[in-house]
Amino acid sequence: QKEVEQNSGPLSVPEGAIASLNCTYSDRGSQSFFWYRQYSGKSPELIMSIYSNGDKEDGRFTAQLNKASQYVSLLIRDSQPSDSATYLCAVRRGGGGSNYKLTFGKGTLLTVNP
Amino acid sequence: DAGITQSPRYKITETGRQVTLMCHQTWSHSYMFWYRQDLGHGLRLIYYSAAADITDKGEVPDGYVVSRSKTENFPLTLESATRSQTSVYFCASTGGNQPQHFGDGTRLSIL
Numbered sequence: 716q717k718e719v720e721q722n723s724g725p726l727s728v729p730e731g732a733i734a735s736l737n738c739t740y741s742d743r744g745s746q747s748f749f750w751y752r753q754y755s756g757k758s759p760e761l762i763m764s765i766y767s768n769g770d771k772e773d774g775r776f777t778a779q780l781n782k783a784s785q786y787v788s789l790l791i792r793d794s795q796p797s798d799s800a801t802y803l804c805a806v807r808r809g810g811g812g813s814n815y816k817l818t819f820g821k822g823t824l825l826t827v828n829p
Numbered sequence: 830d831a832g833i834t835q836s837p838r839y840k841i842t843e844t845g846r847q848v849t850l851m852c853h854q855t856w857s858h859s860y861m862f863w864y865r866q867d868l869g870h871g872l873r874l875i876y877y878s879a880a881a882d883i884t885d886k887g888e889v890p891d892g893y894v895v896s897r898s899k900t901e902n903f904p905l906t907l908e909s910a911t912r913s914q915t916s917v918y919f920c921a922s923t924g925g926n927q928p929q930h931f932g933d934g935t936r937l938s939i940l
Contacts, residue, residue, distance in 0.1 A: 749928055758919055758931040759872070803872065805929075815860050815879075816887070817929055821871035 717742040721804050721820035730829050734791040738804030738820055741785065748780055748787045751803040753822065759803055763789060794827045801825070832856075835920050835932035842910055843940050850905045850935045852920030860923045861903040863887075863895065865916040866934075872919070878903055910939045 718741040728734045736750075747766050751759035765771045765778040765787065777790040787806075791798055801822040808814035833854040842848050852861065863875040874887030876895040884895050892914060894906045903922075907914055917936050921929040 747926075758934050761928045761930065764928050815923060815925060816862070816874060816877060819872040821869075 717806075717818050719804055719806055719818050719820035721802075721823045723821060724824040725826050726823055727826045727828060728794050730794060730796060730827055732794050732827075734794045734798065734825055734827070736789040736791075736802050736804075736823050736825065738787045738789075739785055740787070740804075740806045740818075742806065742808065742818070743782075743785065744808050745782075745785075745806040747807040748778070749805040749807070749817070750776075750778060750787075750789045751805060752798075753801045753803055755800075791825075794825075796827050796829050799825060799827050833920060833922055833930060833932040835918075835935050837935060838933065839936050839938075841938045841940065844910055844912060846910050848907045848910055848937070850907075850918055850920075850937070852903045852905070852932060854901055854903075854920075854922045856922060856924065856930075857900060858922035858924045859900070860925060860929075861897065862921045862929065863893075863903070863905045864919045864921065865889065865914075866919060867916050875905065875918075907937075912939050915939045 720739045750763040752762050753759045763778040765780045771778045775792045779788045801824050803822045804820040805817040836851045862877045864872045873889045878884045878897045919934045920932040923929045
């Protein structure tokens with residue numbers, strides 16, 4: 716059973732702080748990793764993808780991947796109240812066919828307090 | 830506008846009835862997916878399709894039927910709805926080695 720684990724939260728941070736969201740996965744064949752943001756009552760929205768070990772930065776967001784430790788994280792710098800949402804970690808094997816399926820964690824609820 | 834659209838957005842029906850949720854994408858993506866999202870379970874894959882006329886089961890396929898006669902459409906049918914199928918349903922698509930993008934979802938209530 717391929718699993719993706721996330722702390723359910725809620726994770727509460729003050730405005731302007733760094734929010735750190737973590738995710739571990741069990742399938743060593745995973746090649747692609749995604750972070751989705753989901754506001755209450757809305758659909759998941761892709762915010763970051765990462766495919767190789769190390770850091771990937773996009774604006775206030777940084778994704779970090781360590782395949783040896785089977786760990787992926789998302790850092791949100793200068794957190795804003797508008798960042799308050801559930802963050803979903805998803806992993807994929809890749810390589811075609813059924814390997815394009817995503818396995819999702821249950822999500823971490825982030826609350827940014829003004 | 831290009832994108833992925835789901836209909837209806839909200840649906841209330843009764844147990845035992847058949848209901849079909851529609852998903853349409855304009856990207857010509859090969860892969861399409863149906864998920865359900867429930868509190869405590871997260872997003873779970875129901876069915877997916879790699880191309881027209883190619884479909885396969887996901888994690889929770891029981892009670893659902895899919896078809897894909899055209900690349901752009903991927904309807905999901907509940908043949909005899911049960912209360913346990915009350916959920917939010919999301920359709921997603923991808924061209925392959927790209928992230929999946931989601932529709933706005935259908936909130937389905939079965940009384």
